[in-house]
Amino acid sequence: MTRRFSGVWPAVPALILLFFVFLFPVVRMLGFSVEAGTLDWYAKALGEGLYLRVFWNTFEIALLVTAICLLLGYPLGFLIATTTPAWATLGFIFVLLPLWTSVLVRTYAWMVLLGRNGVLNRGLIEAGLISDPLPLLHNFNGVLIGMVHVLLPYMVLPVYGAVRRLDPALVAAAEGLGASDWRIFWRIYLPLTLPGIFAGAVIVFVLSLGFYITPALLGGGKVMMVAVMIEQEVRQTLNWPFAAALSAVLLAVTLGVYSVAQSFTRQEAQR
Amino acid sequence: MASRSADLEIEGLVKRFGEVVALDGVSLDIASGELLTILGPSGSGKTTLLKVVAGFETPDAGTVRVDGTDITLLPPARREIGMVFQNYALFPHLTVERNVAFPLEMRNVGRAEIERRVAEALGLVELQGYGKRLPRQLSGGQQQRVALARAIVFNPRLLLLDEPFGALDRKLRETMQLEVRRLQRRLGLTTIFITHDQEEALVLSDRIAVMNKGKIQQVASTTEIYERPANDFVADFVGESNIFHGTVTEVGSVTLESGRRLLIAHGAPVGTRVGVLMRPERFGQGVNSFNGEVKEAVYLGSSLKLRVACDDGVELIVRQPVRGPLPAAGSRVSVAIERESIHVF
Amino acid sequence: MSRRALVVACAAIYVFLMLPLLVVFPISLSSAPYMQFPPPGFSTQWYERYLDDPQWIDATVRSLYIGAATAVLALVLGVPLAFSLARGRYIGRTLLDRIALAPLVVPTIILSVGLYGLFAKLKLIGEWYGLVLAHTVLALPFVVLVIVAGLRDFDRALEQAAEGLGASRMSTLLRITLPLLRPSLVSAGLLAFISSFDELVVALFLAGPNMTLPKKMFDNILMEIDPTIAAVSVMQILLVSIVLVLIGRFGRGLSGSAR
Numbered sequence: 001m002t003r004r005f006s007g008v009w010p011a012v013p014a015l016i017l018l019f020f021v022f023l024f025p026v027v028r029m030l031g032f033s034v035e036a037g038t039l040d041w042y043a044k045a046l047g048e049g050l051y052l053r054v055f056w057n058t059f060e061i062a063l064l065v066t067a068i069c070l071l072l073g074y075p076l077g078f079l080i081a082t083t084t085p086a087w088a089t090l091g092f093i094f095v096l097l098p099l100w101t102s103v104l105v106r107t108y109a110w111m112v113l114l115g116r117n118g119v120l121n122r123g124l125i126e127a128g129l130i131s132d133p134l135p136l137l138h139n140f141n142g143v144l145i146g147m148v149h150v151l152l153p154y155m156v157l158p159v160y161g162a163v164r165r166l167d168p169a170l171v172a173a174a175e176g177l178g179a180s181d182w183r184i185f186w187r188i189y190l191p192l193t194l195p196g197i198f199a200g201a202v203i204v205f206v207l208s209l210g211f212y213i214t215p216a217l218l219g220g221g222k223v224m225m226v227a228v229m230i231e232q233e234v235r236q237t238l239n240w241p242f243a244a245a246l247s248a249v250l251l252a253v254t255l256g257v258y259s260v261a262q263s264f265t266r267q268e269a270q271r
Numbered sequence: 272m273a274s275r276s277a278d279l280e281i282e283g284l285v286k287r288f289g290e291v292v293a294l295d296g297v298s299l300d301i302a303s304g305e306l307l308t309i310l311g312p313s314g315s316g317k318t319t320l321l322k323v324v325a326g327f328e329t330p331d332a333g334t335v336r337v338d339g340t341d342i343t344l345l346p347p348a349r350r351e352i353g354m355v356f357q358n359y360a361l362f363p364h365l366t367v368e369r370n371v372a373f374p375l376e377m378r379n380v381g382r383a384e385i386e387r388r389v390a391e392a393l394g395l396v397e398l399q400g401y402g403k404r405l406p407r408q409l410s411g412g413q414q415q416r417v418a419l420a421r422a423i424v425f426n427p428r429l430l431l432l433d434e435p436f437g438a439l440d441r442k443l444r445e446t447m448q449l450e451v452r453r454l455q456r457r458l459g460l461t462t463i464f465i466t467h468d469q470e471e472a473l474v475l476s477d478r479i480a481v482m483n484k485g486k487i488q489q490v491a492s493t494t495e496i497y498e499r500p501a502n503d504f505v506a507d508f509v510g511e512s513n514i515f516h517g518t519v520t521e522v523g524s525v526t527l528e529s530g531r532r533l534l535i536a537h538g539a540p541v542g543t544r545v546g547v548l549m550r551p552e553r554f555g556q557g558v559n560s561f562n563g564e565v566k567e568a569v570y571l572g573s574s575l576k577l578r579v580a581c582d583d584g585v586e587l588i589v590r591q592p593v594r595g596p597l598p599a600a601g602s603r604v605s606v607a608i609e610r611e612s613i614h615v616f
Numbered sequence: 617m618s619r620r621a622l623v624v625a626c627a628a629i630y631v632f633l634m635l636p637l638l639v640v641f642p643i644s645l646s647s648a649p650y651m652q653f654p655p656p657g658f659s660t661q662w663y664e665r666y667l668d669d670p671q672w673i674d675a676t677v678r679s680l681y682i683g684a685a686t687a688v689l690a691l692v693l694g695v696p697l698a699f700s701l702a703r704g705r706y707i708g709r710t711l712l713d714r715i716a717l718a719p720l721v722v723p724t725i726i727l728s729v730g731l732y733g734l735f736a737k738l739k740l741i742g743e744w745y746g747l748v749l750a751h752t753v754l755a756l757p758f759v760v761l762v763i764v765a766g767l768r769d770f771d772r773a774l775e776q777a778a779e780g781l782g783a784s785r786m787s788t789l790l791r792i793t794l795p796l797l798r799p800s801l802v803s804a805g806l807l808a809f810i811s812s813f814d815e816l817v818v819a820l821f822l823a824g825p826n827m828t829l830p831k832k833m834f835d836n837i838l839m840e841i842d843p844t845i846a847a848v849s850v851m852q853i854l855l856v857s858i859v860l861v862l863i864g865r866f867g868r869g870l871s872g873s874a875r
Contacts, residue, residue, distance in 0.1 A: 007704025010696030011712060014756060017693055018715060022753045025730035026722070032733075072629050079626045093860065098633045100856045102814040104833045105849040109636030111837070112643060112846075119639060149636065152629075181618045210723020212817050217837060227725040231820075234729050247726045258721050327776050347779040360777035364795050373791075374781035425782065 030251070033244035041245035051229070055249070058225045061140075061215075062208035065147045069155040069204045072148070074197065077159025078189070099153035107217045110146050111137060114218075138220025146214040151207060155200040162196020163189065195265060202261040209254050226250045275351070276461045277338040277428040278303040279324070284333035286319055293319040294330065295485035304459040306452070307490075308472040311482035312508070317465050320482070321431050324463065326350050337428055348377075353422030354431040358438065359414050361406040367393070367417050368402035374425040392424040395454060412443045419451070423458065430455070430462040436471065448474050469509045473497065481505045497550075499614055506548045506616070513549040513587050518542065525615070529584040534558050537615040548614040551576070551590040557609035561587060565598050579604060637853055644846035662847040672832060672848070679813050679829035682744055686751040686812035687805045693752065694759030694804065701760065702767040720757040724817045727753070732821040742824025750818045755808035762807065766800030766868060803867035806859050813855075 033041050045051050080091040098106065113119045114136035121133035136142055166189065174184045212227040219228070226246060233243035279301040286294040293316045301307045309317045322328040324335055326347035334343045342350055353374075361370050371392055375385045393399055396416035406414055415435060422430060432451070436444040452475055455462050466472055472479050473493050480490040481504070489501040500506035506514050517527035519539045525547060526532050539545055552574070563581035570593070577589045577598065589606050598604060644662055646655030666672050701713055719727065731750050732741075740746035774796070778788040794801070816830040823831050829848070836845050 006706060007700050008706045008709075009700070011700035011704070014693040014697035014716070015712070017749065017752060018719075018756070021731065021749045022719060022722075022727065023715075025734040026726060027730075029726075029730035029733050072632070075622055076626050076629050079622055094630055094634055096860060097853075097857065098637060100810055100814075100860065101637060102816075102830060102833075102849075102852050102856075104814075104816060104830050104837070105640065105852050106636045108833070108837050108845055108849060109640050112639055113636060149633065152633065185618075206721060210725055212725050213834075217834075227723060230725050230729060234732065235821075240733065243729060247729060250723055251726055254721065254723060325776075325780055327780075347776070348782050348784055350780075351782075352780060354777065354780045356773045356777055358771070358773065360771070360773040362774060362778070362792060362796075373778070373783070377782035377784075377787060421781065 026251075029240075030244050030248045032240045033242075033248055035241055041241050042249070044242065045245045045249055051246070054224045054226055054229050055253075057223070058209060061143065061147070061223075061225065062205050064144060065151060065208045066201050066205045068144070068148045069152050070197065070201055073152055073155025073200060074159050076152075077156040077196075077200075078163055080156070081160045081163035095153050095156050098149065103150055103213050106149060107146055107214055110142065110149070110218060114142055114145065137218060138222060140219075140223055142218035142220070143215045143223045143225075146218040147208060147211060150211075150214060151204045154203045154207065158196045158200035158203070159193065162193035162199075165196075166192055198261070199265060202258065206254055206258050209250065209257075275426050275428050276303050276459050279429060279461060279463075280334075280336040280339075281320075281324070282334050282336070284320065284323055284335070285331045286316075286323060286328060287331055292485050294323070294333075297333070297482075297485070297487055299480055299487060299490065301461055301463065303461055306455050306462045306464060306475060306477050308464045308466060308476035308479045309482055310466060310469055310472040310479050310509070312467055315482040316485040317467075317482050318433060321354075321433055321463065321465055324429075325352055325354050325431055350429075351425070351427050352429045352431060353425070353427035355415075355418045355422050355433065355435045357434050359406075359418040359435075361414055361417055361421075363406055365405075366402065367398065367404050367406065367409070370406065370417055371402075371421045371424050374421065378425060388424055389420075392420040395423070395457075396420045396450075411439050412447060415439065415447055416450075419454070423454070423460065428461070430460050432462065432464045434465055434467065436466075444471070445474075451475065472509075479509075481508060483508070499616070500548060501616060503546055506546070506614075511551050511588055511590075513551065513585075515547050515585065516544070517547065518544055523610075527585065531581075531583040531585055533613060534610045535613050535615050536610045537613075539615060546616045548616065549587070549608055549612065550614075551588045553612040554587075554589045554591070554606045554608050557607040557612065559610065559613070560605060560607035561585070562603070562605050563587070565600055565602050565604055567600060568598050570597055577604065577606075579606060640846045640849040640853070643843050644850045646843055646846075649842065662843040665844050666847050666851075669844075671827065672844070675827040675829045675832040678744065678826060682747050682751065682828065683809045683813040685745075685748045686755055687809040689748060689752045690755040690759045690808040691801065691805050694756050694808075695763055695801070697756070698760045698763035698767065702764045716760050717757045719753050724754070728818045728821040731818065735822055741822055742826050744826065747819060747822050747828070748812075750822060751812035751815055752808075754815065754818065755811045758807040758811060759804040762800050762804040762868065763797070766797050770796065799866065799868035803863050806863050806867065810856065810859055814852075 046055075076091075076095070080088050080095070083091065111118070115121070116133045116137070118137065120136065121130075124130045125133065136145070170188055170192075171184060174188050179187065210227050211225060212231065215223050215225045216228050216231075219225075227250070230243050230246050230250070233239045233246065279299075281297060281299040281301075284294045284297040285292070295316070297316070297320060299307075309320065311317045319328060323330050326342070326345060330343065334341050336342065337350075362373065365373070368389055371389045372385050375388060380388070389402070390399070393402060396419050398413060398416050398420065401409065401413065401417075406417065409417065418435070435451075436447050439447060448471060451464075454460075464472075464475055476493055478490060478492055479496045481488040481496065483504050489496060489505045491499075491501075496505065496509055500509065503514055506512050515527045515529075517525040517533070519541050520526045520532070521541055522538060523535060524532055525535055525545060527547070533547060535547065537545075561579065561581040561583070563579040565577055566580050566586075567578040569576040571590075573593075575591045575593050575597070577591065579587045579589055581587060587606065591606075642655050645658055645660065647657035647659035647661070648655060697716060701709065701716060727750070731746075735741050735746050770793070774792055775788050778792045779785070783791065814830060815828075816834055819828045819831045820834065827835075829852075833845055833848060836842075
């Protein structure tokens with residue numbers, strides 16, 4: 001055993017699995033896109049308005065979901081991080097329970113809640129607030145609600161971590177100097193937890209890009225995202241080369257966003 | 272317990288971590304049954320030295336021999352060395368009994384024998400009846416004793432203690448120091464004790480090795496280290512001191528850099544550059560007298576500590592028995608020291 | 617003032633988070649044949665229908681053993697991997713780290729399509745162990761994250777102490793390191809199990825005619841919405857709750873590993 005490779009061998013079995021069941025099949029599949037020796041399938045994916053629209057749509061949804069998760073996740077993470085341990089445990093349970101509940105269960109439940117005759121519309125009509133049911137399901141709204149619900153915990157946990165890492169002495173010092181709650185928040189909490197917020201936002205955004213289940217079920221065929229399109233190309237159209245090209249673009253965008261974000265975080269850490 | 276106590280020879284140890292030289296040619300002999308303290312500030316290399324002896328680090332050069340056998344490259348498990356770690360390193364998931372039994376189990380000792388020797392070891396550290404508890408259910412001092420029992424239960428050839436009392440409060444620390452001393456004498460176990468606390472070193476050891484910057488500065492008996500330090504570092508690190516430098520201008524007399532002359536009882540030839548050390552408690556009557564102004568006076572209970580700015584430019588720390596009221600800052604005093612009380616190095 | 621506003625806002629967000637989980641309980645006990653809210657009456661018929669339907673039971677059992685096998689395999693491969701990543705000193709360790717966590721970032725649809733193509737060629741579609749292999753890839757990052765976090769907090773002096781007391785590398789691992797890592801191992805194993813038990817996208821492509829529970833649910837949601845699925849959902853939620861309780865009791869805090 002040379003010193004250069006000390007401790008590498010326990011990783012080998014897992015690496016073999018990752019190679020044969022992850023790297024190899026993915027690369028092999030992506031290879032189909034240039035099988036013909038041309039970039040025609042990429043030209044189609046990125047050139048034709050229909051497909052470009054799907055990419056744009058996916059991007060838009062991902063951005064919107066990230067923004068909403070940020071808006072909802074920050075206060076939640078902040079509250080859990082600053083409350084008493086007993087409340088924090090409870091707060092955690094109610095974030096983790098949805099997180100680990102099957103996405104299918106949750107998607108189904110949203111269908112029950114948001115449908116034309118769903119719980120929400122019934123309730124609102126009976127309360128006399130609306131006369132016609134709101135269009136909440138099988139459209140953009142439904143997808144958005146469903147995705148935010150799935151991804152919100154991924155935002156809450158990094159925010160919680162960032163607030164917890166903050167030195168309480170700083171806050172105490174600011175309070176001692178007479179700063180108001182809002183000022184403390186804007187001048188201390190927010191800037192110092194920015195890396196945590198950023199990490200959470202990147203995770204949510206990247207995961208949004210590849211979403212399949214929620215748009216497939218809650219979009220009602222009207223909201224097309226890249227993952228749904230790839231699935232249809234493979235299973236319905238059987239157009240493997242094109243599915244591969246779409247996958248390659250999706251992968252490139254995902255990894256691109258991720259590595260740019262990573263390098264930002266690293267710079268932040270070095271400062 | 273039968274003793275297998277061995278002697279230890281350390282020769283020319285060098286260990287680098289990147290740019291940092293942790294051990295810079297360390298050699299040290301320890302006799303069988305001796306308790307040697309390695310005293311040094313943090314970063315002096317003392318912990319690295321211990322890790323090399325225990326086998327957790329491999330030196331870049333040099334050898335470690337136990338009873339004449341080279342063990343430099345032997346894995347720690349086969350060195351038969353008992354060690355007490357800074358934070359005890361008790362296994363939190365095992366009871367006190369199982370902790371102490373661990374080294375015996377690793378040596379495939381029979382059940383009955385294990386039981387007997389664990390009981391004996393726990394008896395030695397006065398923890399009978401605590402066997403079924405988990406480490407976290409014990410106080411810091413008790414955990415310390417368990418660690419000690421575990422380190423000696425398998426009759427090691429050598430016992431290493433790495434700042435074992437750092438986490439204990441002063442009173443408990445003093446009790447534990449005496450206990451370790453008693454146990455070590457009783458077992459006749461060759462022991463290396465690491466500390467940065469010079470008082471602890473003076474209380475515990477037969478000999479002290481003072482370390483700094485990866486080098487042994489001086490190895491000597493406790494009195495020798497205190498009374499006749501080999502250099503500035505040792506003089507300064509062990510005890511309170513007044514250290515000055517000067518040149519021997521005639522035999523028996525030194526002229527300090529400030530111009531002040533001191534009479535000494537040392538036969539260094541004229542022209543030698545020397546350091547002089549005056550321990551604060553050695554002032555009293557004597558041929559060398561200093562007149563000056565009290566800068567600061569601190570009441571320490573058993574004695575009085577004065578900082579005196581002398582008229583000839585030197586500043587002295589002086590300890591005096593308490594007589595009458597505390598001298599006010601700014602008041603004039605006169606102190607003196609015998610030439611025999613001045614150590615020249 | 618602002619603290620109270622924060623609490624109120626968070627209460628509303630919690631309602632949003634928990635509402636979908638709660639709403640399936642009354643529906644699963646409804647007497648109505650179609651989804652209706654509030655339920656007109658009480659009945660356990662949907663639970664009975666689930667239990668009496670061999671297809672549902674079959675899918676559930678398959679998902680359970682695929683999940684269990686995934687958890688075992690993910691631990692067997694992931695724990696040594698985590699040790700190597702946390703403690704190894706070698707060239708390319710950072711790269712390895714990225715690769716180990718990549719299944720978390722790479723969209724599952726891409727992995728699914730890739731495996732679909734490969735497994736179709738190897739005639740592995742519909743084989744349970746094919747799914748186990750794929751689910752293990754997806755579960756590895758969880759195992760690695762949890763175990764690496766556990767190892768980071770691990771006091772290595774304990775291992776040195778054991779070795780100094782005469783234990784071999786192997787006995788140190790078996791008697792000191794792994795027992796002390798048990799909470800992390802429990803968490804990692806349960807997370808791996810749940811991630812497989814809930815996994816749909818890969819199963820959609822690889823399960824073939826052999827339904828897993830998520831796939832059966834997916835098909836049911838697409839075809840016909842009857843409250844059987846609510847009953848299944850309730851049981852899923854209860855299972856997850858039990859697992860979370862187990863993690864809380866015997867595992868290492870999830871919040872700890874999330875940081």
